[in-house]
Structures are given as C-alpha cells and as structure tokens.
Amino acid sequence: MNDPIVLEGNAAVEEFDVRKYIRLQMMPHFLCPGCGHGIALRALLWAVHELGIDKDRLAVVSGIGCAGRLSAYIDANTFHVTHGRPLAFASGLALVRPDLHVVVITGDGDCLAIGGNHFIHTCRRNLKLTCLMLNNEVYGMTGGQVSPTTSETRITTTTQLGNAEPHFDACALAAAAGAGFVGREVTHHVPKLKDVMRAALEHPGFAFVEVMSDCTEIFGRKNDMGSSPEMILRQKSEIRPSAYRDTVETPFRPNTLPTGVLMCNERPEYGAAYRQYAQTVKSAGDGKQKRG
Amino acid sequence: MSLASEVAESSQHSGGAAARGSREPVNVLIVGVGGQGVIMVSKVLASLCQAHGLQVKQSEVHGMAKRGGSVFSHVRFGKQVWSPTIPKGDVDILLALEWAEGLRWLPQLRAETGIFICDTKRIVPPFACLNRRQGAPMRYSRETPAEVIAHVAEAYAVDATRMADELGNERAANTVLVGALSTAMEFPLADWERVLAEFVPRKTVGVNLEAFRLGRSWIEEARRTAPDTSDPQGQGLAAAVVPxxxxxxxxxxxxxxxxxxxxxxxxxxxxxxxxxxxxxxxxxxxxxxxxxxxxxxxxxxxxxxxxxxxxx
Missing domain, CATH: 3.30.70.20 (Alpha-Beta Plaits)
Structure with missing residues (x-):
C-alpha cells in the first residue's frame, strides 16, 4: 500500500510522514515533555513536504537555545551557529547560494536580544530568507531567565516579583524594520501554522514567522499555567485572528494577539539586486582588463 | 391613465407565468444560505418591479439564519398583491442559491409551470456531518442535478459559484443567478443592470454586471441546447464517501x-x-x-x- 491515499479535499500528494524528514538516529529529541517547539518543527517539515522542497536544497540555520537545537533533528543541510547570529550566517548563505531554501530557526532570546541587531538589519535588507522565531517567552535552556518577549507580570528566575518591563512585539518590530512577510501563529493550530510557514517559504523576500510556543517545564510551572495540555488549550483564549493594523496600534499586547499572515508585500528582494550589481561591477572590471 | 395601462402591460409581460393571465401576482421565492445574498437578490427584484409601477410585497426570514442558516425571501408582484407570503405550491419561479436549500423548497413550486433555477453550490451544514469519522457519509442530499431536473417542468442547475469565481469574485454568484432569473421575466435589460448597479457595493459594480450577463447568456444557451446535467461536484461528493x-x-x-x-x-x-x-x-x-x-x-x-x- 504505497499508493498515495486520496482524502476528501486533499490533492493526491503523498501523505506527510515526519519521519522522512528527521534524523532518526537523533530521536527521541532533547526537548522537555510537552514542549511546543516539537510541534513547530513538525509544521515546518509539513510545509516543506507540501511544497515538495528537495532536502538537498533545504538549508536550516539555527542559533543557540532550545529552538537552536532543532536544526540538528532535520535531515537536510543544517548549521548550528553562534548565539544570535543565525540570520547573519543565513544571509551569507542565501547570497552565495540563491538556489537554496534557507530557513532560520531561532528563539526569542536568540533573535531579539542577542541577535536583535542582525534581526532588524536582515528585515531591512529583505533578502530571500525564512525566519521562524519560536517564542516561548523565556530563556529555557539557561534556566528560565527573563527574555525580551516575556509578558508583563510573568515570573521568571530573574523576575521573581513578576516582570515589570514591557515586552517586544516581534511582528510589529519586523514589519517596522521592513520585512516583506510577517506572520504569527500558535502551536495549537498545526494546519494553520503549516499554512503560514508554507506562505512564508513561498514568499520571494524576507519572511518572518513568530510561532507562539509553550515552555511547560520552566515557564509554565513557575507561572502556575498548568502542564502542557492546559498550556496548549490556553493559547485558544489568547489569540485573535486579525489584521496587521491591530499590531501597530496596540504593540504591547494586553490579552489577545492577532495571528495569521499579518503583512505581505512585494518590496524588492535584496539578493537579486545584489547579484545584478555584482554582475555590473564584474563586467566593468573585465572591460578595464581588456583595455589594459 | 397611462400609469395603469403601463402596469397592465408590464404585468402581462413580466414572468414566465404571465401566460396564466395578468390578474394573479407573479410569485418568486428566493432561497439560500445566510451570507449568500438572498436578501440582496430580492431587493433588486422588488426595486425593479416597483420602478415599473407594479405593486410588490416582499417578506423574508433572516436574522438567526445570518451566516450559515436557511434564508428565504418571498417576492410577489403584480397589479394588486394582497398577501406578502406565497401560498404553498404557488411559486412561479424558485431561485435557489444553494443546492440543498433549493431541494428543500422545491415542493412550493407550481407543479406544471414552475421554473426552478438553482446553483449547484453545496454548503454542508454542521448537523449533516455529525459522524466525525474520516470518510463517513454526510447527511446531505444525494440527488444529482439530472435526477432533480427530470422531475421539474423547467429547471436549470447552474454552477454559478464557479462562474463567479472565474470572473474573479466568488461572492458575485448571486448576481449570476439574477442574470438567470432575468431571462424568466420580461423587464428591459437596461433596467436590470441599472437596479443591480444601485444595490451592489460600488467597487464591485463591474464584476457584478459581468456576472449578470454571464448568468443571462448561460440560461439562453441552456434553453437552446439540452440542459447540461454533468455535475463534477456531485461526483466528488460520491467519491468522498469512502469509509x-x-x-x-x-x-x-x-x-x-x-x-x-x-x-x-x-x-x-x-x-x-x-x-x-x-x-x-x-x-x-x-x-x-x-x-x-x-x-x-x-x-x-x-x-x-x-x-x-x-x-x-
């Protein structure tokens, strides 16, 4: 029974099996029980499967942190690089190898704190890249310190009385910095998350997707949010599908968050412009040599 | 007395049911699912009849049916209309924006002369999918358009939703059906288009007029040739029911x-x-x-x- 199964409403594509896209020898993975990052990883691989991207043409770059470790489980070209710099590495890779689908998996700390500078400038350049930021509101791997996206009043190991700082709205930041595609989804809605990731992978410019993930062991436990099933059910009450305007007008979320594709525009992609420029310089240089 | 004579003339011409004589009002029942534009269609029709000096009575059920429920609208027009609702079995034209809704109201149609115009669009209500098992049979009408058409005096199954979608706006499906409806009455084409342009959102006037003409030409084509009874959607539904x-x-x-x-x-x-x-x-x-x-x-x-x- 290797024939593709045709189900109602689905095209006759081969059914998605996550095991064909992961390094089986690495399993089970290192994530804590109930960690939302595993769900996000599945959604990414599902989107890759649906788009029919060859594993040899997929490059996954990730930084440091729980999210950073995910690249190691993907059976593709993967790079685990220095803290905060996956976007910088990926930019170089995407410029040199425009034939690759470059995907960056990064965490909230990796992307917005240590790598915040790289993040805004990658958005500004609008190079063809897909950046997935797995936001679990905490530095999970180092023991649960406050991160730039920790919501107000949340308790972490470094904010024992509750976080008093306002947090970043990563989608508003990416949009303001010039990203061509901005999306956000929660891990509870896997098919929707897959669709947002798929749209991001198809986008010709820089695509940023914020995945609202759960840290159950460190963040959920400290904040009395229950165990993993309770945390994942909570997501339903905290989201609101909406337009990008909302993000800009209320950058600091009180209770609910807009999700879905928040912005998508056709700004010129940097890679093409860069290669054209390089070509012009090169041909000008050749002309000079001939004359000399 | 020019008005009266005009009224008499219009009512004589209006409706495929005009053959029955001009005394009785023409009864049009427009049905569909909430959100499809049933009320819009009935407003267009009522306004058109009014512009022609006819008396119009219209009554509808909506509200609770908003977005997903059953919606119907009675439109009666003629020289003199007494009751706003159509007696059972006296519908001259049944215009259905959804397949199962069309079947639901089919017994209201006048048996010998009634005209049935129906979109083949299927909107499956939640209570038809109570069995959540994959591939479980839906409790939705299994009749194919060919089977239904054979039992009605004059019936047209139009894939209006696909036609509107191909024009670039799926929501113009109701206008395609207005186009189909217009062939059953003898109001001037220019009046239809003028009233339609008044009622649709200003930005979509172009696509709606295109949809109207498409629906009109489709019916005229169907009248000339044998009605097209092939239904890709119906086959799809049958194929999907694989437990x-x-x-x-x-x-x-x-x-x-x-x-x-x-x-x-x-x-x-x-x-x-x-x-x-x-x-x-x-x-x-x-x-x-x-x-x-x-x-x-x-x-x-x-x-x-x-x-x-x-x-x-």
Missing amino acids: STVRVEIEAQWCKSCDICVKLCPERCLRLNSERIAELTDPAKCTGCRLCEWLCPDFAIRVHLQPAAAVA
Whole structure:
C-alpha cells in the first residue's frame, strides 16, 4: 500500500510522514515533555513536504537555545551557529547560494536580544530568507531567565516579583524594520501554522514567522499555567485572528494577539539586486582588463 | 391613465407565468444560505418591479439564519398583491442559491409551470456531518442535478459559484443567478443592470454586471441546447464517501508522557498506560482526526488512514 491515499479535499500528494524528514538516529529529541517547539518543527517539515522542497536544497540555520537545537533533528543541510547570529550566517548563505531554501530557526532570546541587531538589519535588507522565531517567552535552556518577549507580570528566575518591563512585539518590530512577510501563529493550530510557514517559504523576500510556543517545564510551572495540555488549550483564549493594523496600534499586547499572515508585500528582494550589481561591477572590471 | 395601462402591460409581460393571465401576482421565492445574498437578490427584484409601477410585497426570514442558516425571501408582484407570503405550491419561479436549500423548497413550486433555477453550490451544514469519522457519509442530499431536473417542468442547475469565481469574485454568484432569473421575466435589460448597479457595493459594480450577463447568456444557451446535467461536484461528493479504517501507531520509545494527546483528543480515546506511555483505549471511537499526531511534540504518534476496502 504505497499508493498515495486520496482524502476528501486533499490533492493526491503523498501523505506527510515526519519521519522522512528527521534524523532518526537523533530521536527521541532533547526537548522537555510537552514542549511546543516539537510541534513547530513538525509544521515546518509539513510545509516543506507540501511544497515538495528537495532536502538537498533545504538549508536550516539555527542559533543557540532550545529552538537552536532543532536544526540538528532535520535531515537536510543544517548549521548550528553562534548565539544570535543565525540570520547573519543565513544571509551569507542565501547570497552565495540563491538556489537554496534557507530557513532560520531561532528563539526569542536568540533573535531579539542577542541577535536583535542582525534581526532588524536582515528585515531591512529583505533578502530571500525564512525566519521562524519560536517564542516561548523565556530563556529555557539557561534556566528560565527573563527574555525580551516575556509578558508583563510573568515570573521568571530573574523576575521573581513578576516582570515589570514591557515586552517586544516581534511582528510589529519586523514589519517596522521592513520585512516583506510577517506572520504569527500558535502551536495549537498545526494546519494553520503549516499554512503560514508554507506562505512564508513561498514568499520571494524576507519572511518572518513568530510561532507562539509553550515552555511547560520552566515557564509554565513557575507561572502556575498548568502542564502542557492546559498550556496548549490556553493559547485558544489568547489569540485573535486579525489584521496587521491591530499590531501597530496596540504593540504591547494586553490579552489577545492577532495571528495569521499579518503583512505581505512585494518590496524588492535584496539578493537579486545584489547579484545584478555584482554582475555590473564584474563586467566593468573585465572591460578595464581588456583595455589594459 | 397611462400609469395603469403601463402596469397592465408590464404585468402581462413580466414572468414566465404571465401566460396564466395578468390578474394573479407573479410569485418568486428566493432561497439560500445566510451570507449568500438572498436578501440582496430580492431587493433588486422588488426595486425593479416597483420602478415599473407594479405593486410588490416582499417578506423574508433572516436574522438567526445570518451566516450559515436557511434564508428565504418571498417576492410577489403584480397589479394588486394582497398577501406578502406565497401560498404553498404557488411559486412561479424558485431561485435557489444553494443546492440543498433549493431541494428543500422545491415542493412550493407550481407543479406544471414552475421554473426552478438553482446553483449547484453545496454548503454542508454542521448537523449533516455529525459522524466525525474520516470518510463517513454526510447527511446531505444525494440527488444529482439530472435526477432533480427530470422531475421539474423547467429547471436549470447552474454552477454559478464557479462562474463567479472565474470572473474573479466568488461572492458575485448571486448576481449570476439574477442574470438567470432575468431571462424568466420580461423587464428591459437596461433596467436590470441599472437596479443591480444601485444595490451592489460600488467597487464591485463591474464584476457584478459581468456576472449578470454571464448568468443571462448561460440560461439562453441552456434553453437552446439540452440542459447540461454533468455535475463534477456531485461526483466528488460520491467519491468522498469512502469509509476508512484508522490505525494509530505509537512509538513508545519517543513518548515523553506529556499528556497532550490524551487531553486534546476530541473522542477521549487515548490514555497514558501504567508506564505513562500513550495508548489507544478504544480504536472503535477513533475518527482519525489526526489531532494527536499533529500536536505530539515528540513525533511519537502516527495515524494511518486506509480505505476500508483495502483492509478487508
């Protein structure tokens, strides 16, 4: 029974099996029980499967942190690089190898704190890249310190009385910095998350997707949010599908968050412009040599 | 007295039912699902009749039916209309924006002369899908357009939604049907288009007028040739009803007892066993919705759906 199964409403594509896209020898993975990052990883691989991207043409770059470790489980070209710099590495890779689908998996700390500078400038350049930021509101791997996206009043190991700082709205930041595609989804809605990731992978410019993930062991436990099933059910009450305007007008979320594709525009992609420029310089240089 | 004579003239011409004589009002029943534009169609028709100096009475049921429920609107026009509702079996033209709604109201149609114009669009209501098992049969009408058309004096099954979609706006499907409706009456084409342009959103006037003309030419074409009874959607529905069996494969080595699958299973047919590994308690309950597979962060669950025939 290797024939593709045709189900109602689905095209006759081969059914998605996550095991064909992961390094089986690495399993089970290192994530804590109930960690939302595993769900996000599945959604990414599902989107890759649906788009029919060859594993040899997929490059996954990730930084440091729980999210950073995910690249190691993907059976593709993967790079685990220095803290905060996956976007910088990926930019170089995407410029040199425009034939690759470059995907960056990064965490909230990796992307917005240590790598915040790289993040805004990658958005500004609008190079063809897909950046997935797995936001679990905490530095999970180092023991649960406050991160730039920790919501107000949340308790972490470094904010024992509750976080008093306002947090970043990563989608508003990416949009303001010039990203061509901005999306956000929660891990509870896997098919929707897959669709947002798929749209991001198809986008010709820089695509940023914020995945609202759960840290159950460190963040959920400290904040009395229950165990993993309770945390994942909570997501339903905290989201609101909406337009990008909302993000800009209320950058600091009180209770609910807009999700879905928040912005998508056709700004010129940097890679093409860069290669054209390089070509012009090169041909000008050749002309000079001939004359000399 | 020019008005009176005009009224008499219009009512004589208006409606395919005009042959019955001009004394009785013409009865048009417009039905569909909330959100499709039933009320808009009836407003267009009523306004058009009014512009022609006819008396119009219109009554509708909406509100609770908004977005997804059954909506109907009675439009009666003629020289003199006494009651706003159409007596059972006196509908001259039944315009249905959805297939099952059309069938629901079909007994209201005048048996010998009634005209039935129906979109083949299927909007399956939630209560027709109570069985959540994959491939379970839907409790939705199984009649194909060919079967229905054979029983009605004059019937047209129009794939208006697809036609409107091809014009670039699926929501103009009701206007395609207005176009179809216009052929059953003898109001001047220019008046139809003028009234239509008044009622549709200003930005969509272009696409709506295109849709109107498309619906009109489709019916004229169908009148000339034998009605097209092939229905790709109907076949799709029949093909989809393949009951499948579900097998849930759980990789015990990878399960980390996070409990997500157990708590989020809509059928509550999973549990953690004595070793705190997920297991399926009641395979008969499992509908194969795949929620557990999607939400398992450890990739430990895999749901296999196989057509029942292949297993047997």
